[in-house]
Amino acid sequence: MEQEQQQITKTNDFPSDDHDYLSGFGNTYESESIPGSLPRGQNSPLLCPYGLYAEQISGTSFTSPHKLNQRSWLYRIKPSVTHEPFQARFPRHDKLVSEFDKSNSYTTPTQLRWKPKPVDTVEESAPIDFVEGLYTVCGAGSSFLRHGFAIHMYTANKSMDDCAFCNADGDFLIVPQKGRLWITTECGKLQVSPGEIVVIPQGFRFAVDLPDGPSRGYVSEIFGTHFQLPDLGPIGANGLAAPRDFLVPKAWFEDGSRPGYTVVQKYGGELFVAKQDFSPFNVVAWHGNYVPYKYDLNKFCPYNTVLFDHSDPSINTVLTAPTDKPGVALLDFVIFPPRWLVAEHTFRPPYYHRNCMSEFMGLIYGGYEAKADGFLPGGASLHSCMTPHGPDTKTYEATIERGHDAGPSKITNTLAFMFESCLIPRISLCALKSPLMDNDYYQCWTGLKSHFSGEGADSKGNGV
Numbered sequence: 001m002e003q004e005q006q007q008i009t010k011t012n013d014f015p016s017d018d019h020d021y022l023s024g025f026g027n028t029y030e031s032e033s034i035p036g037s038l039p040r041g042q043n044s045p046l047l048c049p050y051g052l053y054a055e056q057i058s059g060t061s062f063t064s065p066h067k068l069n070q071r072s073w074l075y076r077i078k079p080s081v082t083h084e085p086f087q088a089r090f091p092r093h094d095k096l097v098s099e100f101d102k103s104n105s106y107t108t109p110t111q112l113r114w115k116p117k118p119v120d121t122v123e124e125s126a127p128i129d130f131v132e133g134l135y136t137v138c139g140a141g142s143s144f145l146r147h148g149f150a151i152h153m154y155t156a157n158k159s160m161d162d163c164a165f166c167n168a169d170g171d172f173l174i175v176p177q178k179g180r181l182w183i184t185t186e187c188g189k190l191q192v193s194p195g196e197i198v199v200i201p202q203g204f205r206f207a208v209d210l211p212d213g214p215s216r217g218y219v220s221e222i223f224g225t226h227f228q229l230p231d232l233g234p235i236g237a238n239g240l241a242a243p244r245d246f247l248v249p250k251a252w253f254e255d256g257s258r259p260g261y262t263v264v265q266k267y268g269g270e271l272f273v274a275k276q277d278f279s280p281f282n283v284v285a286w287h288g289n290y291v292p293y294k295y296d297l298n299k300f301c302p303y304n305t306v307l308f309d310h311s312d313p314s315i316n317t318v319l320t321a322p323t324d325k326p327g328v329a330l331l332d333f334v335i336f337p338p339r340w341l342v343a344e345h346t347f348r349p350p351y352y353h354r355n356c357m358s359e360f361m362g363l364i365y366g367g368y369e370a371k372a373d374g375f376l377p378g379g380a381s382l383h384s385c386m387t388p389h390g391p392d393t394k395t396y397e398a399t400i401e402r403g404h405d406a407g408p409s410k411i412t413n414t415l416a417f418m419f420e421s422c423l424i425p426r427i428s429l430c431a432l433k434s435p436l437m438d439n440d441y442y443q444c445w446t447g448l449k450s451h452f453s454g455e456g457a458d459s460k461g462n463g464v
């Protein structure tokens, strides 16, 4: 059997052009790195082309309705099961949570904000890779009960060597903020730059290389469901994130012996390791609709106010992970992209509000329209269920100063985002005790003055 042997060493063969990927959202895709390696007419032939093993990965129960069902068939050199038993990883990674309760996390309605974690200086004694550098900030629910979410952040300065990561708990939506990610998956390779996002569904094995060195970013993890495009309602058939802009890797594999290769499996928030003597990236061909994918946020087509008032942020939803209740998200991924502001006689920044949903925010670059200071790229904020928040004093005053009928203005050089959930997050110990916690955050609002004049009311406050 003839087979093109691929180089095992790390090379820059990470796709740099959109055409190097398959495109579309929720399609049934197929890809073969050797012509004829994908079985035709059936999934599980007695003998697969080139002597490959057939293996299915299910992202939904076998019996999920057709429109929700997700699974892929991978044709690989050796099946994933060919490994030594899983062992608890030592030393323990004690900064990951997948079942939020009083033993591992805390609750507070206070507005929270974190400064960015420095990444340029190696602050840890040893270099750390993506898995080591991942830490949970907040979340709710349980990976075991298949309902909930976790928000993590990462800082890392080293590529993953001879190891792959597999998250058995949920899907990762990764938002790199600093440094590109070269991600090898079982379906192929993805290059993800800041300004792009990548979704790695539950169970896929992947390895992260850091071609730019020190890197930082955000991760949301959802348990028990998958991301989908939001319904567009009256917007119509087009707008926001277009399905054709989602990019899926093409099949890529490595063959040969890899003694001492490790698969690190996150299972119930704990890490387990299993040794094997070959690379898990040995899938020569695959087909299915359960796949990793990436999306460039610059391709998002925003819709917004064209006459007056400030739209709710849901207008900028890129992806949503639903609950069983219509319109109630386990996790919405929303962005605040560059756009024209044209509203007349309107307070244009975000309004003051209290939300029954909880809002975690991050900033990829630039400044955020509601905060003149303190919310920095790589930093984060959390405004939980019914916690009041809104523009800081400087933003409010500058907006009023600018006047009512400011002409069109463009918000440029900015990319903020929000993970919004109907579940009420608990805060991890490491996030709550972090030296990066901005303890003065509340002061950004304390300067807001009363502008009330009282004219037009009687002494009891009744309108006259």
Ligand SMILES: O=C(O)Cc1cc(O)ccc1O
Binding pocket: 311, 312, 313, 349, 350, 351, 353, 355, 359, 370, 383, 389, 390, 418
């Ligand atoms: O709180 C935030 O900054 C996010 C947000 C932005 C907006 O434009 C409207 C509501 C909202 O929660």
Ligand SMILES: [Fe+2]
Binding pocket: 353, 355, 359, 383, 389
């Ligand atoms: Fe908000």
